[in-house]
Amino acid sequence: MDILRIEKLKKHFPIRRGFFQRTVGWVRAVEDVSLALAGGKTLGLVGESGCGKTTVARMILNLLPADAGRILYKGVDICGFSDRDMKPFRKQIQIVFQDPYGSLNPRMTVGQTLGEGLRMVGTLGRQPAQERLERLLELVGMAPAAVDRYPHEFSGGQRQRIGIARALSVEPSLIICDEPVSALDVSIQAQIINLLKDLQDRLGLSYLFISHDLNVVGYLCHHVAVMYKGQIMEYAPAEEIFENPLHPYTHILLAAVPDPEALKKPAVAILDSEHQESAMEFPEGCRFQVKCTEKDDRCRQFGGELIPVGKDHFVRCGKA
């Protein structure tokens, strides 16, 4: 069963101008986003900055109200839940942030940070809590001595482990990973990726893995959703996306990814001059047509729905 199902999620932000803060337009940050994540699996959400990946994540966590759509967590629609209603679900859905420096409270020791989560799951006496703290640290590959230390005493990779331990402290089943390795060095990145994979195997966690790095996504994810300007452009199992990409945008993304094994010059599939496109600007029809290398007149008329093209494979392109 799908642990998370998102149906037609929508979020528009008003653009306000002038003295009375009149609404002069809307940024259609997320439009008609539907996704499914199976239990124990990893779904990659990829796209360039500003495409709405993080907005989707914030709506799933109910940190941002959605304008429309449904967010089904284990079959329960949590979209629009009040803080009180949301509380039991907060333990189930956790997040690991990109920036291991900014996402830990510098005034709290590791023990205090993790202790907050542990207290949430049950009222425990001092001793067992200590024991669980140490178990938690061991789970993410850190020494028990870390308990009394502060975030600044750790390197970026270690801090990211603490961030993961914090997410795990409430025993979640779904973790949203928002670019968890993109701030880390190569050698550290591999450690964290291995850790995420181990934890998935051991604890049966599901991940929504937000990233712009298709090499990491190709390694880690079971399904991939490609997002562009607030819409899912293509959704398919990972092998499908890489072997048989159908949307022109997916093609461009894949061509742009540097592949250290290929030793090739940067690909040519991309427009060479940069078109100044504002976040408010949405062409009629397909949202990608401005940059699309294969556009024609039909693209303006494109209704913009996800079209099923194969088993588990959907494309938002009139030509597919």
Next chain:
Amino acid sequence: MTESLETVLSVEGLKVYFRSEDEVARAVDGVDFEVRRRETVCLVGESGCGKTVSALALLGLVPRPPGEIAGGRVRFCGEDLLDRNEAAMETVRGRRIGMVFQEPQTSLNPVFTIGEQIAEPLRIHLSLPEPEIRERSLQLLNDVGIDSPGQRLADYPHQLSGGQRQRVMIAMALACGPELIIADEPTTALDVTVQAQILRLINRLQQSHGMSVLYITHDLGVVSQIADRVYVMYAGVIVETGAVEQVFRNPRHPYTQALLESLPSRKKRGRRLYSIPGTVPHPAYKPAGCPFHPRCPRAIGACREQVPGMCGFDDHHVARCPVAAGRNAADWCTYGYPSN
């Protein structure tokens, strides 16, 4: 690579130390590299390995104190750069060596228009008359692929996207027709599609302008796309160098091997990624002997005591690892640079 390439930049035994009250951080600890005409050379390494400090040092941009050039020579087109005073340096910086930095957001001045900022090097270094400056600025923006350059000249940096700002930075670096461009992580803050555009741009400009490029990055994927030759840095020293095919297809130093091994990719699915144990040493507390030995799977006793020299493998493919080269520990000092 042809043999007739002349050397534009050569760095020999460069050492940059940072002193504080109780410690000396040896950020760059004897680095040698060279850049030849029309060549793209990548300096690659993890954060803190000294790649940026090396570039800043050769431009005379290391703040002194606390920084200190503790040794070495930097020659640019035959002239020594380290002996120069600030005024003499200014005739080189921005004019004969262009620079592009990582964050286009912070390296452009927010209160001046793009036009004013591009005009600056043209005015200072080339003393061009105003109408010519405008013409040249338009040409530069056009060269770096910016739409309607006339309009952009009047824009402020915040009105441009990240990719466009980086294009403007490149236009400024190119303004005086430099012989060498030093680019420090110019695409790290950009999206992959924009990154691919910028890399192609650098590639194309290099061909058309006949410049050399020293490209500093931590991203091995980027290196594989643009480099002719590569220098891999670890803890303030060069550990391996060679043509990009040699280093990527047949890495010799255990560190380079581990780095390539640890890169995630679709082909490695289902396999566990190799991860280098431990962390990069602090520049003030580097281990004795080979700086990589505590993390190295092939380290032997001698690695803990002696600083290894450079060992040749193939033509111009050199790595600082006698163990990989299969040499006796007793021979170490006879290869490459003597241990210090």
